[in-house]
Amino acid sequence: MSDGLKRREFLKVLGVSGAGAGMVGCSTESVEKLMPYVVPPEEITPGVATWYASVCGECEAGCGMWVRTREGRVVKVEGNPDHPVSGGALCSRGHSSVQGLYNPDRFTGPMARQNGELQPISWDEAEQRLADGLAAAGQHLTLTGFAGPSMMTLMESFARATGGGVVRFDPLADAPLREAGRIAFGRNVVPWYDIEEAEMLVSFGADFLESWLSPVRDARAFSRMSGVDERGSKGRFVFVGSRLSLTGQNADEWLPIQPGSESLVALAMANVISGAGAGAGPYRDIVNAYTPENVSEATGIPAENIRELAIQFAEGPSLALGPGVAGQHRNATAANLAVAVLNSVAGNVGRTLHYSAPQLNAPAFGYSGVERVMQLIGQGVVGAVMIHGSNPIYALPASSGFRAAFESVPFKVSFASSPDETTALCDLVLPDRHFLESWGDSAVRPGSWAIQQPAMRPVPHFDTRQTGDVLLSVASLMGQDLGAATFHDHLQSRWQTVAASTGTADFEVFWQEALKSGVVELGGSQTGVAEQLRQPDRALVFDPPDFDGPGDLHLMVYPSSRFGHGSQNTNRPWLLELPDPVSKITWHSWVEMHPDRAAAMGLRNGDMVILSTDNGSVELPVWTYPGIRENVVAVPMGGGHEGAGRFSDGNGVNPLDLLPAESEALSGGLVHFATKVTVTPTGERRALATISGSDVQSNRPITPAVALSALTAEADHAEEEDGNGPLQELQGVGGFVPVETEGRPQDFPLEGAQHGEYGDPETPRWAMTIDLDKCTGCSACVTACQSENNVAWVGESQVTMGRDMGWIRLERYYEAVDASHAGPLDVRFMPMICQHCGNAPCEPVCPVYATYHTPDGINTQVYNRCVGTRYCLNNCPYKVRVYNWYTYTDEEPVREGLGHAPEPMNWAFNPDVTVRENGIMEKCSFCIHRIRGAQDRAAVEGSVIQDGEIIPACQQSCPAEAIVFGNIRDTRSRVAQSVESARVYRVLDELINTQPAVSYLKKVTFHDVESGEH
């Protein structure tokens, strides 16, 4: 169906739908053209969104997504509820792919290097050059990042046909994990972790909520496992590691171990569980050697903590994850193996993790593959290297010498769709299409396949071709036939076999179905196989590895939860300005140090320091973080790009320059955690571009928690206690008896205010509940909201001043964070949005009614009426109102470095939401355009809006399923039922009687929080 593309004929001029193109207040367009379709596509109605199922191409997890298009242009991506991985949710990176699609820095067409500069050439010429180049090269190599199965096979067959090889390269290779699987069970795979099944979860530094394997799926599973249920049962999560990642902050207990000693803890636990190794089969002697007592020295964890943990773990069903990047050290495979052994002795294999149903990511060669490539290049065998879906120059440590090797290759080709460090060295660039414009597929586990289909015609600004098509035509130019004319045909031919396996007769029907739902479940992934441990066939060293360099500060370089390994897709304002879930810092890099350590060195937040190792040095500001051991400093990946685009260039530093280039002996994975650093203050300071004003709650009832014991004991009483706790305290110290907070969300408006439309009991009252016991602080909602509501990004200088525009401020408060010893951990997350108060303090102070309460209970903001007195901002106790200090949505920035929306980035504007200009207040609107849209539909169809029909962007994108929205007057609605919970509370309500429409459910802790602690 190659006409499938023509049917999505794109309207050549924006603003057809009216809203979106211009600014509030004044309409600046001159005479506007209306461009009708030549042939109307059946499924497109102007003004009505059209959805396409596809697969997210941001990371290997391969979340299924729904792409929302308006008049033929992509405006938003959302999770595909039918997809086993995303389950309807999507992470920030996934949402930001829209800015990847419309990125102004993408290549405008094929480029060839002429006298040192990349010059545009025609596609025919480009393909001819590639063909000739490869023919002349003799041997050639393709260095590719992850790609869908069909694309992989095509690349391989192309390589075979044209005399080359394919190296699958991934900076964060899971090679050690696979190798461990092979040694332990003879399965060189990434097992399927079934977190949901476990009741006790131990992560050995695996950041499964942010960067490890499949964050969205795991976040959902985790919140289901750890969130307290009606029966009052709640899964326990223990984090073992020397630095708290976002994942770590979600733990109930933290064992701050010495860097690199994960395997010791794992083995010691196994030791306890297996009765001194008795049950550890071939590993009995090894396990036997590591008693808790023996390891407590090296791990820094008292024996009893380990025993206790082991005993809880043994109760099962439990699951041990990791080690993640923290375990990427010189004994990585052994560390992974230790965890595998632990899972095995606890009887989890086949119960909560399944080697029999692995995750089908094409096996990645670790760093050893790259070493092999460099070797071949060195020998001069390789005449040409093709780069696809990766950016090795950035992703590999400078010390690897890859740059020199790569430069020495006579013919260097890249398929990157936007410039980066690698394309800067290439002779020929054939820009690939963005995944939202191209065909592809993914298979995340046996039996579930997903199709990636173009949601729109290629963005006209960029003359691109899908690499699959290029390879096919180049192959034919080189006189090879790969059995397909276009990649689309190749894909279909592969899917023929899938169809066949389902026994479908009519492929066309099957194909259409697949395109509609986006995913095909064949089933047949067999789980429950309890593999037995095998005799290790390699020499294993479980002891902590040695670290290079002097001093005692171990350098942990970890994948950013915003950028992953950060070698690609960083040129996106949404991601750059998304506060890091852990540090809440935007735009620039930072180095995490324990406050005591920093104090000892006389360092405060924002002091610039130079980190140096034998391999290099970087300069960046200090951020003091209690969640990291005193002898560890950590730096996130993804900063310090050069030539990767106007937004990402010059932000922060690339910490990989500090690492040695070395592959782990057993698995060949790149060693990440292998060196110590010296920290030298420069005496300079900079203001951190952070959104955090304070990391502690200062005794305010912002995010109270309730102990599980108290909750289960007598829920109501506990609730009572907790709710009035603050009041009793206040009365304890004198005066102040607050007003009785009458007025539940459904009671708006109270007597006096009932009048006209406001009096009608039939009008709904929109309300929201957020379960803080589920929220993992992943910040997906923040980007989702930004994408849905045309929320502007403002630029680093503005964030530094405190002018960030996020409608959702994901607050993070430390309650109990102590890196000095093992113990309970308590970090509270609070997605702070407009509370849509019944007694909204912001409303009566507005002189022009620009903000007021709608009859259906929304505290709304009439942008075009706002004159910008900012009184409402002052009077909002939640400080959720954000102000357009400049116009951040023009094509040109009003001032250097300010937010703007250069063509074609402004194509991502949601036509349903007004674009705001300078001088206007804005805030969460409960996605009122979705409400009004649904009401319009209902009115036209004469139907009634069902509960769950209206879903705001944040709820829709939340992987943890923590948000519920609906009409609280409808007693059957989920939101109405959720506020019946014993954990329900409303922020600051009993202090200032704002009567919010947003209710929160208290976080539940295993340790005791004295009633009303906040």
Next chain:
Amino acid sequence: MSETKGILASYEYVDSAVNAIEKLRAGGLKKITAYMPYPEHLIEDALGYDQSPVRVWTLAGGLCGAAGGFAFTAFTSMDWPLVTGGKPILSMPAYVVISFEMMVLFGALSTIIGLFINSRLPYLKPMVVYDPEFSGGRFGVYITAPPERLDEARGILQGQDPVELREDSAGVAHAS
């Protein structure tokens, strides 16, 4: 009364003027205009003024302002009822502020109007019967009378030895 004539005497001292006025009035000559550099109420007493009607203007203006202010605020909020902060559509306490301000404003303005009307300001006619000294240090007494009593009046004025005595053939001062 075109044949009416007027005499203007200007005095150095207050009591001279006062005596002159009292004598004139005693003699039944009532068409007196006094000039003063400042409100000297010895003279006013001599002329026997009673309450000024300006206060009625003030009262009326104030009341209208207050009522109007309240009505206006109430009307506007009923005209397009919007609930803010869960408060009633008619948030009386807030409107009191507005009506108070309106009371003061209209009270003040109508007072000024009252003043202008009562004291015939602005005075547009040429100042024939006037002496710049009156704004300085002198006190003037101007009397218009029918011709047959002019000499009597002149006599009284002379009696208080004025600095200056001026005849006014037209009697303009009282035409207003």
Next chain:
Amino acid sequence: MTKRWIGALIVALATLGSLVFVQTQDSSETQEPEATNGATTDVVQPIAFPHNVHAGIDRIDCQYCHFSAERSVDAGIPPVRTCIGCHQIIGGTDERQQAEIAKVREYWTNQEPIPWVRIYKVADHVHFPHMRHIAAQVDCAECHGPVQEMGVLAEVNQPLSMGWCVSCHIERDVSRDCSVCHY
């Protein structure tokens, strides 16, 4: 003394002027650049499309061409295929018509969209769902005027000012809640 009257005059004029300014500010608010207040237009369309012929004489239903009006926010502009559907056969009576229709066919053969010039457009911060007004039995003409009599589509009810919308909402006693149109 005349000076004072001149002064008074100036003051009066100034006040009047500022009031006028305020009022004009007020309406320019929603004013479209190409909108004029009369019922005439100087807009030149790529094809001299006679609404009076199609909607008037031929009695073609508005929604035959403006196909999405009853189910979408946008009324929809007819695709060239809709035009050619009839004008394959209908070639026009006099050569003026024939000339114009020839243009249509030309667009079709080149597979190019016709760059119509927009006449009606509410300000960007206003959301006007056509479907709800159709569903509420509001006749197209109430906003767009007697299109079936217009040889050249003229701008009636322009500028589409808020007061104009609101007065109709008051008349029909439907919601005047701000967030019905502004969000």
Next chain:
Amino acid sequence: MATATKEPRGAVPHPDLTQLDQVNRDVLKTLGKPGLVWWLMLGLCIAGIGMLGVSWGIQIVQGIGVTGLTSPVGWGVYITTFVFWVGIAHSGTLISAILFLFRAPWRQSIYRAAEAMTVFAVMTAGLFPLIHVGRVWHAYWLIPYPNSRFLWPNFRSPLVWDVFAVTTYFTVSATFFYLGTIPDLAAARDAANGFRKKLYKVISLGWRGTDREWHHFGKAYIFLAALATPLVLSVHSVVSWDFAVSIVPGWHATIFAPYFVAGAIFSGVAMVITLTVPIRKVFGLEAYLTTKHYDAMAKLCLLTSMIVFYAYLSEFFMAWYSGEEVERAAFWARLFGHYWWATWIMLVCNGLVPIMLWFKRVRYSIPALFTISIFVNIGMWFERYVIIVTSLHHEYEPFAWGVYRPSMVEMGIMVGSFAWFGFWFLLFTRLIPVVAIAELKEVIPTPMRGAAPAHAGGEGGEG
């Protein structure tokens, strides 16, 4: 002051004034040709106004972002300066109206300058709401006028109260001011010639000083004073409610209205001293503005300073005693937080420095008073800065705390506002008698040929 009212006429502080027309001569000579200094100052002011214009222009073109304002501190220097000027505006009407009703005999020679100051201060304050809004081209939406959208302002909003209070105050005080000048303009008219004579002829409305004019004039004056008196108190109360009706810890206090009014009078009187001392020197009006006047004003300063300082203390006390966590934190931050310096400047200038006024020697030393008044002006500006900024930067939501640093643009506009004020005041000193000629004559001995009549001992001032 009540004591002063009962003093018999003449006992009041103009011993060396005997001749009525001497007053005209002395005062009217101030309207002579301005000297070089005056021109220089005028030039300076115009330059300052230019700076204000440019800064504002930049802000309108680029956006309100050129200020240092941010979340959570949405108000800063602009509103601070607005409140400052509104405060300054108070003493004028206080002295002319309230002291008039109280028959305070020392008001006559200073109230003209004070009233002029009031009018110009309100004119200055009035600029700031405009400067401060994000979309000034829509600012007129705050005015209730019938419009095509059927929309009205929200009368629940203190900002709309402000619009009414400030405009009313401006109108009334301007009227009051003008009314008082009419007889003196007439005096100027009689003394002047040429263009000025024409000018004064027009603006003195043909005042002749007849018995009828004086009679109604007096009554009108009393009623205006009676109306202006509650107005004075109300205006700054309304301004204080901008803060008091909000829920911001540090703003939400019942004491605000009286506290602000006292503060306003405090700053206003200080400003009167600051302004009249140079005038007195330059125009040689020592005979009119005597040390007795300054003594009285100093006493007024002292009283209000004590009220204000009491208000400070009671705020801190309430914050502590209420035990309300947020309130406490806010006031702790005020004393020792990021803006501690501003708070301490405020406490020293408004609380401690005025203590010197207890000493008669200080009250009678013009240079000392001048210096102190400067301190008070600075202190009162910072009082508003402290109330607005420190309260906002440390509110309910700890994660949202933040700090605000004023930008050059804001500073430019703030300084420019002083130039704007100065510009009008300089014009005033040359065009309108700076001392009320007619009223002053009420308090110098009445020229009597014979013995004063028995009933000649009545109070002055009653028109």
